[in-house]
Amino acid sequence: MSRPWRVAVVGGGIAGLAAAVRLRDRAPAGTEITVYEQSGALGGKLRxxxxxxxxxxxxxxxxxxxxxxxxxxAAVTLIRRLGLAERxxxxxxGQAALAVDGGLRPVPGGTLVGVPGDLERVATVARPAADADRDGGRPLLGPDEDVAVGTLVRARLGDEVVDRLVDPMLGGVYAGRADDLSLVTTMPALARAARVEHTLTGAVRAAQAAAPRAPGAPVFGTLAGGLSTLVEAAATASGATVRLHAAVRELTPTSEGWRLTVGPTRDPELVEADAVVLALPARPAARLLAPVTSEVATTIGGLDxxxxxxxxxxxxxxxxxxxxxxxxxxxxxxxxxxxxxxxxxxxxxxxxxxxxxxxxxxxxxxxxxxxxxxxxxxxxxxxxxxxxxxxxxxxxxxxxxxxxxxxxxxxYAPGHGDRVAAARTALRAAHPTLVLAGAGLDGVGIPVCVRSGETAAGEIIEALGGSGS
The missing domain is CATH 3.90.660.20 (Protoporphyrinogen oxidase, mitochondrial; domain 2)
Structure with missing residues (x-):
């Protein structure tokens, strides 16, 4: 006897909600989607x-x-799907400044997350090293190489460019340090260009040229009424059953899919699902993964x-x-x-x-x-x-x-992308109906999280065969 799919989405941030909307749009009619959120509100860091x-x-x-x-x-596409484009x-x-030497100076133009494509344009804020960015006759990075952003920029342009430009720009997004953060994960376009270009300024210009923007076209957007309207609209459009204050404490594979242990230890609820999207921060995800696959859990749980x-x-x-x-x-x-x-x-x-x-x-x-x-x-x-x-x-x-x-x-430490890819490959081979999503894996920012959730939903649909059983 056929029955609808049952898909559990663990985590009610924007990645989990995007997964739920994509499942509703592309999974067979009647698919039962349940979003489990430990806190009392959906949206994660959209509030x-x-x-x-x-x-x-x-x-x-x-x-x-x-x-x-x-x-x-992906964020704009989802907003259009939800009927919020007019908002x-x-x-x-758009002009921002840097607080340096006790005063404010305009952020120089022509940079990519603070990395300059023209050294003269940043001279009012940071002095590049005297022998900056000489062509060494080969690409800056090897085909599979990843380095910390600060390591590359310090070597090519000197400390002041990192400390006064790149570090505060990355710090504003990640609250992290340029000397610790992966170039491939935080600045993928620059990393791709650096595998071809011989100078860092040349790589910046190549990365910018690869993603042209019409003059005057806005870089950022938000929603009138607040980003919580996106959260509310996604939850509604998904048609999912939303469970707030519902901590998923255990995840157990069964012959037909998965058993989730939900709620307090003294009064647990056991829920059956055919597939699970884990759209959680890395450490909570690792705790649920540990009994299922310790290797993947160790890799994912190592993210700080x-x-x-x-x-x-x-x-x-x-x-x-x-x-x-x-x-x-x-x-x-x-x-x-x-x-x-x-x-x-x-x-x-x-x-x-x-x-x-x-x-x-x-x-x-x-x-x-x-x-x-x-x-x-x-x-x-x-x-x-x-x-x-x-x-x-x-x-x-x-x-x-x-x-x-x-x-x-x-x-994201250097090599993050390769570690995540290996973990996902191992998980897919062993448990194709358990899929990971979220900022801890794929990067910060609403578009990245939306795309991560949508990709996870697509993998679930493929794993379940594309039609209800």
Whole structure:
């Protein structure tokens, strides 16, 4: 007797929700999809809150409009699928600055995540090494080579370019250090170009040329009303049964698929599924994988994470420059590593009463002692440092919010991509109906996570045979 497929999606972040939507769109009619989320809310690091009566992002702020090849990003495609395209808005101010030598300097143009394609354009911020970027007669990287971003850039351009440009740019995205992060995972287009080009500046220009962007075309977008609208729309479109406060504690293979142990130890619930998408951070995923395949669990569980705090202030009529925000190199010795002027950057958030929303990010990988501060101390320190960087005494905040994201940002060491590929190959061979997705494997950013979830859904459909049994 035939019956519908039963697919469990473990993890209700955007990767898991994208997987659920793709399953609904492409799996056979009647497929039963259940999303299990340990916390009390869907969305993971997409969280729209409210401060001083206005919506504001307490997590991810925006998404890339284009994919690395220059086409529409997976996030935009999903937004169109969900009927939210008319809500897409773009920054009205795009120029950001770097806080160096006690002042703000515009981020130079022509760089790729801070790596310059033209050394003269970055001279106002960082001095390249005297013998910078000589052509050595061969490609910068071998066919399968991966290195830390900082290792390559320091060798080619010197320390100051890394410390003042590349490190703060990567730190703003990953809360990590250029000397620790994989080039292939964090900057795949540059890595591809570096396997052909003989100079780093040449590789930057080649990577930029490979993904052309129309003049004036927006790089980033967000949704009017907040990114939580994306979460809500995806959950609805998936038609999935959503289980909140539902921790999956064990995963056991059975003759017909999988048995999930859900809920508290004293009163567990056993659920049967034909296939499972694990859209979890690396360590929780590894705990579930350990009894199933210790080899894959060890590989996945070895990924480290950084913790951050986002401090948002509502300021009455502050003196703010016409910037989207600024980045802070670690060498400046400040607690904050980045700041966004929300009501300047995003014109749709501008308020007639002059109240400005300003957010600062705190916490770097390997140096997270600042996160031990209590919320009022974090707010006071951020307010003081913002005043110092801007050179004005900012007014006292009318309201503030501290959002802590513990273990939120994956740190991809060189070779990460190869390790993940090997783990997935081993898992697919042994258990094709158990598939991994999420930022811990494939990279940060909403488009990457959406694509990761959609790919996982496709693998599930293929593993189950393309039609209900």
């Amino acid at each position: 729209t809150g409210e401060l001083a009566g206005q919506p504001v992002e307490f997590g991810a702020e925006s998404f890339l409009m284009r994919d690395p090849a220059g086409g529409e990003s 897409i808005v773009h920054p009205t101010v 994470y950084a913790s951050v705090a986002l401090v948002t202030l509502a300021l009455p009529d502050p003196e703010l420059p016409a910037l989207s925000g600024f980045l802070v190199p670690a060498t400046e010795g400040l607690l904050i590593k980045a700041s966004t002027f929300f009501t300047i950057k995003w014109g749709h958030l501008a308020r007639p009463d002059g109240i400005a929303l300003v957010r600062a990010s705190v916490g770097r990988y390997g140096d997270e002692t600042s996160l031990h501060l209590a919320d009022p101390d974090l707010v006071a320190t951020v307010h003081r440092e913002l005043s110092g960087v801007l050179g004005v005494a900012l007014p006292a905040p009318l309201a503030s919010h501290v959002q802590r994201w513990g273990g939120a940002l994956p740190q």
